[in-house]
């Protein structure tokens with residue numbers, strides 16, 4: 365069953381208020397924090413309600429699902445264009461294999477999950493071949509001590525980020541991390557703080573370019589902590605649909 369527009373709007377409002385309060389506590393400007401709605405666990409009907417509730421940044425974590433849903437929603441959007449104030453922006457937040465890059469290039473506004481030189485090179489090469497001037501990406505870093513499958517090591521991030529930002533068709537927009545999957549491995553705050561420190565170091569000491577401005581961190585369980593630690597993008601799924 366689809367989650368209603370009203371329910372989603374209420375949840376969005378609650379999340380927005382929590383973000384604004386967190387910003388107030390630590391003296392940040394709340395307009396710096398953007399919500400990306402993660403639709404991977406809901407049906408297309410609910411995604412339409414999400415859009416009607418005013419959420420235009422939407423993320424998926426698997427390429428095939430992203431492409432299918434984009435096709436599905438795009439038709440609906442074009443029929444409703446006059447009623448929707450702005451276009452949907454799709455984000456790719458899950459692991460991206462090199463052989464799937466082509467399927468999403470030119471379709472997504474930001475790839476959050478670039479975590480290797482080879483993947484970045486593939487994106488840049490493909491973009492060149494398809495006459496796409498640049499692709500917005502974040503470097504995904506594994507900031508928790510646990511053995512997460514994806515994300516580059518903290519120690520490799522600075523040089524990797526610098527190399528990526530030199531690639532002609534890559535626009536490095538910042539960093540992304542996932543909090544620890546198991547709470548026992550440490551509080552998410554440590555991971556988020558580590559990412560923010562890395563971000564500041566890179567911005568100060570490395571040639572990462574003028575677009576290096578975003579920290580994508582925080583999900584339903586830990587977005588308030590992430591905002592307190594400097595997140596500019598929070599990726600929220602389940603809390604939108606409860």
Ligand SMILES: *Cc1c(COP(=O)(O)O)cnc(C)c1O
Nearest residue numbers: 402425457583584599600601602
């Ligand atoms: C699923 C997912 C989210 C959202 O998680 P929720 O706990 O549902 O808010 C955020 N980021 C990534 C990378 C995800 O895969």
